[in-house]
Amino acid sequence: xxxxxxxxxxxxxxxxxxxxxxxxxxxxxxxxxxxxxxxxxxxxxxxxxxxxxxxxxxxxxxxxxxxxxxxxxxxxxxxxxxxxxxxxxxxxxxxxxxxxxxxxxxxxxxxxxxxxxxxxxxxxxxxxxxxxxxxxxxxxxxxxxxxxxxxxxxxxxxxxxxxxxxxxxxxxxxxxxxxxxxxxxxxxxxxxxxxxxxxxxxxxxxxxxxxxxxxxxxxxxxxxxxxxxxxxxxxxxxxxxxxxxxxxxxxxxxxxxxxxxxxxxxxxxxxxxxxxxxxxxxxxxxxxxxxxxxxxxxxxxxxxxxxxxxxxxxxxxxxxxxxxxxxxxxxxxxxxxxxxxxxxxxxxxxxxxxx
Amino acid sequence: xxxxxxxxxxxxxxxxxxxxxxxxxxxxxxxxxxxxxxxxxxxxxxxxxxxxxxxxxxxxxxxxxxxxxxxxxxxxxxxxxxxxxxxxxxxxxxxxxxxxxxxxxxxxxxxxxxxxxxxxxxxxxxxxxxxxxxxxxxxxxxxxxxxxxxxxxxxxxxxxxxxxxxxxxxxxxxxxxxxxxxxxxxxxxxxxxxxxxxxxxxxxxxxxxxxxxxxxxxxxxxxxxxxxxxxxxxxxxxxxxxxxxxxxxxxxxxxxxxxxxxxxxxxxxxxxxxxxxxxxxxxxxxxxxxxxxxxxxxxxxxxxxxxxxxxxxxxxxxxxxxxxxxxxxxxxxxxxxxxxxxxxxxxxxxxxxxx
Numbered sequence: 001x002x003x004x005x006x007x008x009x010x011x012x013x014x015x016x017x018x019x020x021x022x023x024x025x026x027x028x029x030x031x032x033x034x035x036x037x038x039x040x041x042x043x044x045x046x047x048x049x050x051x052x053x054x055x056x057x058x059x060x061x062x063x064x065x066x067x068x069x070x071x072x073x074x075x076x077x078x079x080x081x082x083x084x085x086x087x088x089x090x091x092x093x094x095x096x097x098x099x100x101x102x103x104x105x106x107x108x109x110x111x112x113x114x115x116x117x118x119x120x121x122x123x124x125x126x127x128x129x130x131x132x133x134x135x136x137x138x139x140x141x142x143x144x145x146x147x148x149x150x151x152x153x154x155x156x157x158x159x160x161x162x163x164x165x166x167x168x169x170x171x172x173x174x175x176x177x178x179x180x181x182x183x184x185x186x187x188x189x190x191x192x193x194x195x196x197x198x199x200x201x202x203x204x205x206x207x208x209x210x211x212x213x214x215x216x217x218x219x220x221x222x223x224x225x226x227x228x229x230x231x232x233x234x235x236x237x238x239x240x241x242x243x244x245x246x247x248x249x250x251x252x253x254x255x256x257x258x259x260x261x262x263x264x265x266x267x268x269x270x271x272x273x274x275x276x277x278x279x280x281x282x283x284x285x286x287x288x289x290x291x292x293x294x295x296x297x298x299x300x301x302x303x304x305x306x307x308x309x310x311x312x313x314x315x316x317x318x319x320x321x322x323x324x325x326x327x328x329x330x331x332x333x334x335x336x337x338x339x340x341x342x343x344x345x346x347x348x349x350x351x352x353x354x355x
Numbered sequence: 356x357x358x359x360x361x362x363x364x365x366x367x368x369x370x371x372x373x374x375x376x377x378x379x380x381x382x383x384x385x386x387x388x389x390x391x392x393x394x395x396x397x398x399x400x401x402x403x404x405x406x407x408x409x410x411x412x413x414x415x416x417x418x419x420x421x422x423x424x425x426x427x428x429x430x431x432x433x434x435x436x437x438x439x440x441x442x443x444x445x446x447x448x449x450x451x452x453x454x455x456x457x458x459x460x461x462x463x464x465x466x467x468x469x470x471x472x473x474x475x476x477x478x479x480x481x482x483x484x485x486x487x488x489x490x491x492x493x494x495x496x497x498x499x500x501x502x503x504x505x506x507x508x509x510x511x512x513x514x515x516x517x518x519x520x521x522x523x524x525x526x527x528x529x530x531x532x533x534x535x536x537x538x539x540x541x542x543x544x545x546x547x548x549x550x551x552x553x554x555x556x557x558x559x560x561x562x563x564x565x566x567x568x569x570x571x572x573x574x575x576x577x578x579x580x581x582x583x584x585x586x587x588x589x590x591x592x593x594x595x596x597x598x599x600x601x602x603x604x605x606x607x608x609x610x611x612x613x614x615x616x617x618x619x620x621x622x623x624x625x626x627x628x629x630x631x632x633x634x635x636x637x638x639x640x641x642x643x644x645x646x647x648x649x650x651x652x653x654x655x656x657x658x659x660x661x662x663x664x665x666x667x668x669x670x671x672x673x674x675x676x677x678x679x680x681x682x683x684x685x686x687x688x689x690x691x692x693x694x695x696x697x698x699x700x701x702x703x704x705x706x707x708x709x710x
Binding site for chain 1: 519523524567573574606608609626648654662669
């Protein structure tokens with residue numbers, strides 16, 4: 001790891017000693033930054049921005065220029081894989097992601113195939129390579145994908161959902177079709193993350209945004225089992241460097257023991273889980289990433305700092321063993337005051353050095 | 356309890372022996388029933404229906420005429436208390452509840468007072484009395500209210516929210532104002548539930564629909580502590596009968612131990628919590644109510660029955676000790692096929708008699 005100027009993030013993920021708790025923020029390159037909004041305007045649509053390697057690189061680096069963040073994350077979307085499968089991803093203004101051609105008929109499901117990431121997702125690999133060059137070994141670069149279950153939710157619902165009625169009806173009524181979607185998607189996500197690793201991603205994260213909508217039994221069957229297969233299929237090393245992975249099921253705090261058992265290096269936690277209790281439950285099997293409530297960034301600066309210290313203290317001492325990566329429990333809100341992000345990042349570094 | 360023809364629900368809540376697992380469904384009187392839609396049409400708005408004791412009684416009894424349910428629940432809304440405080444509850448078609456005058460200014464919060472339920476919520480008490488007469492001691496009647504935190508969410512946001520930005524900003528930025536709202540609301544909910552008990556409610560339930568949006572620390576401070584005060588202030592007996600209470604925090608599965616400690620009789624669970632694990636965690640301190648995923652009612656009849664049996668089996672044997680009330684993990688969806696509700700209710704009774 002000696003080639004990296006700052007490898008604190010990777011060391012914490014691998015539970016090695018660190019001087020302070022590393023921090024990065026989900027969606028750290030985003031609309032709360034005026035410079036992001038400028039670049040986005042030049043790019044056209046959100047997808048145009050994702051597909052332009054130069055602009056994707058530019059926005060990836062923007063938060064690092066402002067704040068002392070310990071990792072960069074590829075600027076992209078969790079739904080690139082189903083887009084590459086032909087479902088037609090688009091973003092209706094102010095509405096979130098949607099698919100032009102959601103899965104409706106049995107034959108469409110039978111016909112699904114895993115895309116070759118180096119062909120159909122070439123633009124992502126190009127962005128990863130360009131960002132790595134631009135980072136110049138300052139901090140590590142995180143690659144990512146949505147989880148099979150989360151991708152399937154969007155593929156069947158056609159967009160976000162309050163109740164997941166269509167996809168859950170399929171899961172309960174026609175589990176055979178559901179499993180067919182999940183199997184193809186699992187192969188696709190595995191290939192996709194491995195291609196990102198080969199292009200230069202130094203850690204990878206699986207975003208299971210909607211796993212928490214399931215019962216524990218259904219979560220194991222439709223989400224966790226498939227993430228386990230992905231983790232088992234991931235390249236663990238590239239050019240002699242370990243590539244740690246993080247699994248984040250939003251709303252999955254009740255299932256930490258079973259998540260820790262799938263062989264991942266770290267578990268992402270939303271803010272509903274107490275870090276200290278989580279640590280007791282998973283022992284030294286995995287590192288933990290999280291879990292500041294993004295809404296607490298809307299308070300005054302002193303309250304932001306106080307809540308950051310509370311989250312750090314809830315984990316307990318971590319410098320000797322690493323094991324804690326500070327993050328939000330969900331993506332940063334677009335209306336977040338940028339000056340509070342600085343308070344958060346600086347407080348994490350200062351308070352964890354002192355601990 | 357001998358005056359009730361069917362007291363299985365109350366016995367299960369008090370962890371006494373039962374012949375089978377009792378079942379009722381959150382929002383069992385609702386839009387999935389054609390006869391409800393007919394009555395609703397006659398009433399005018401949803402609030403007109405709540406405020407008409409004869410029609411509220413009529414719709415309360417409708418699901419009992421169709422299915423072998425073991426309890427009735429007052430037809431009303433969780434937000435009647437802030438409406439009685441003067442915030443102006445209304446329902447925009449297809450949009451959920453909203454307030455005409457959400458809390459914005461500090462003086463409005465300082466001016467809040469707890470309404471006298473026998474004056475300002477007289478229509479609820481009249482409905483409770485009328486429903487009790489109509490039930491004629493067939494099954495028990497459940498009264499209810501929203502929790503202080505959940506009421507505060509609506510009172511500050513002005514309606515539902517994806518991210519609770521306004522109310523969380525207040526909680527983190529001005530906790531003094533947040534606590535002022537919660538204190539008044541706690542007094543109001545306590546008075547309101549006690550008035551329902553005096554009017555004839557034989558069990559009461561507190562719906563903490565949005566407690567699960569908080570961190571564990573914030574949940575204790577802004578939601579659980581206030582529910583504890585309510586539970587401590589509830590009448591435990593009326594006319595010599597014990598009045599059990601149920602606390603339901605949607606998304607609160609991680610915090611069962613602390614919920615069990617507030618002195619409630621039962622905890623409501625959504626479908627993300629495994630009943631068997633929950634039982635191990637709370638021991639014999641409380642009964643458990645739940646937790647079938649309402650979306651599983653959209654599958655074929657055999658899958659509905661299978662999932663019902665899985666939920667029953669996950670709790671384990673319960674007839675000797677009671678302790679399990681079967682329910683959904685959330686209100687029934689308006690598009691639910693009514694014939695599947697019959698399959699669910701009958702399967703619960705048959706399978707639990709056999710266990």
